[in-house]
Amino acid sequence: xxxxxxxxxxxxxxxxxxxxxxxxxxxxxxxxxxxxxxxxxxxxxxxxxxxxxxxxxxxxxxxxxxxxxxxxxxxxxxxxxxxxxxxxxxxxxxxxxxxxxxxxxxxxxxxxxxxxxxxxxxxxxxxxxxxxxxxxxxxxxxxxxxxxxxxxxxxxxxxxxxxxxxxxxxxxxxxxxxxxxxxxxxxxxxxxxxxxxxxxxxxxxxxxxxxxxxxxxxxxxxxxxxxxxxxxxxxxxxxxxxxxxxxxxxxxxxxxxxxxxxxxxxxxxxxxxxxxxxxxxxxxxxxxxxxxxxxxxxxxxxxxxxxxxxxxxxxxxxxxxxxxxxxxxxxxxxxxxxxxxxxxxxxxxxxxxxxxxxxxxxxxxxxxxxxxxxxxxxxxxxxxxxxxxxxxxxxxxxxxxxxxxxxxxxxxxxxxxxxxx
Ligand code: AMP
Ligand code: GLY
Numbered sequence: 001x002x003x004x005x006x007x008x009x010x011x012x013x014x015x016x017x018x019x020x021x022x023x024x025x026x027x028x029x030x031x032x033x034x035x036x037x038x039x040x041x042x043x044x045x046x047x048x049x050x051x052x053x054x055x056x057x058x059x060x061x062x063x064x065x066x067x068x069x070x071x072x073x074x075x076x077x078x079x080x081x082x083x084x085x086x087x088x089x090x091x092x093x094x095x096x097x098x099x100x101x102x103x104x105x106x107x108x109x110x111x112x113x114x115x116x117x118x119x120x121x122x123x124x125x126x127x128x129x130x131x132x133x134x135x136x137x138x139x140x141x142x143x144x145x146x147x148x149x150x151x152x153x154x155x156x157x158x159x160x161x162x163x164x165x166x167x168x169x170x171x172x173x174x175x176x177x178x179x180x181x182x183x184x185x186x187x188x189x190x191x192x193x194x195x196x197x198x199x200x201x202x203x204x205x206x207x208x209x210x211x212x213x214x215x216x217x218x219x220x221x222x223x224x225x226x227x228x229x230x231x232x233x234x235x236x237x238x239x240x241x242x243x244x245x246x247x248x249x250x251x252x253x254x255x256x257x258x259x260x261x262x263x264x265x266x267x268x269x270x271x272x273x274x275x276x277x278x279x280x281x282x283x284x285x286x287x288x289x290x291x292x293x294x295x296x297x298x299x300x301x302x303x304x305x306x307x308x309x310x311x312x313x314x315x316x317x318x319x320x321x322x323x324x325x326x327x328x329x330x331x332x333x334x335x336x337x338x339x340x341x342x343x344x345x346x347x348x349x350x351x352x353x354x355x356x357x358x359x360x361x362x363x364x365x366x367x368x369x370x371x372x373x374x375x376x377x378x379x380x381x382x383x384x385x386x387x388x389x390x391x392x393x394x395x396x397x398x399x400x401x402x403x404x405x406x407x408x409x410x411x412x413x414x415x416x417x418x419x420x421x
């Protein structure tokens with residue numbers, strides 16, 4: 001019966017894709033999104049509550065008698081939204097604050113992987129600047145330095161020279177405002193990276209299609225790192241054997257490890273993985289859907305996503321998930337200047353003629369006009385029987401969008417099409 005009310009917490013392209021999938025469910029009657037965005041507001045009801053305002057979200061869920069809440073961003077999980085909802089008996093999809101450590105604390109994640117034999121880069125942890133500097137100086141470059149501190153961003157620096165490493169270590173260990181900071185110095189790994197997301201409920205792990213993000217701003221993987229400039233599914237350089245290995249030896253092992261630690265997962269586990277010459281290894285875990293990977297993965301789901309969310313939230317058996325036998329390719333349209341400074345409020349026209357999924361990331365509606373309102377503005381996702389066809393379609397549809405202040409990469413999926421990796 002189509003009678004369920006769902007609250008989605010978050011507001012970017014990832015949440016737009018989650019809302020889009022929920023609206024395809026035969027059970028879902030109404031979707032709220034807090035805070036949502038202009039694109040989400042066109043298909044669901046935006047609620048002006050910040051995604052980390054747990055008391056206000058809880059009050060809203062009760063007042064509206066929502067059947068299920070689905071959490072997008074890590075910040076809300078780290079703010080303890082799941083713990084708060086569960087304490088009041090409200091169904092919610094997402095991990096507890098303690099389980100979210102698999103993402104929020106790099107030290108916790110590394111120790112977990114070491115203890116349970118999950119393949120990852122070798123590492124050492126330092127809290128003392130002099131000791132870290134001496135260790136790094138005696139090792140080959142590049143050096144991978146990961147900041148692991150409370151209340152601050154999770155910086156990763158791949159330093160090419162001792163000077164660069166020293167600057168980063170000083171910032172991380174000497175100039176840190178938060179005390180208790182530590183730095184993980186990791187072995188530098190090489191190989192193509194890919195994302196493997198699974199629905200996890202305790203020991204149950206249900207895989208989603210693999211995808212690949214594009215972190216650099218410009219074609220050819222040049223320019224600064226961004227929140228992701230595009231993604232696609234159907235990775236030709238990952239074999240079925242690789243995928244099976246990653247599933248069993250990484251994702252399932254991590255889920256079991258979290259159960260053994262008394263911190264069972266109940267949401268999405270995202271493996272940021274690398275296919276190195278020594279096999280597949282973990283670069284990082286995230287405790288949530290990836291962005292922009294979710295925007296290319298969820299359009300392929302044929303099953304009822306509400307049933308999956310509800311099963312995970314309730315600790316029941318996850319239904320078998322059916323995926324379309326197609327691939328998807330998505331291109332992010334970003335404001336010129338991003339990830340640096342950029343103008344906002346520039347009109348976007350032609351979106352109503354687009355025949356592909358268009359997930360909004362940073363847009364606003366003002367007097368009936370659609371305007372840019374963020375660094376990453378929207379993501380167009382096309383599907384097709386092959387990556388080449390999906391890519392052709394995506395760029396043909398992008399050509400219909402008119403805006404003076406957008407740029408995008410023209411080479412999404414180049415690793416797949418050039419067979420370079
Ligand atoms: P993370 O935030 O841990 O995902 O790291 C950000 C990016 O830094 C990754 O996507 C990789 O491209 C790079 N990186 C992180 N760890 C390593 C490593 N051990 N070896 C090589 N590159 C790495
Ligand atoms: N695409 C990387 C992330 O979601 O963290």
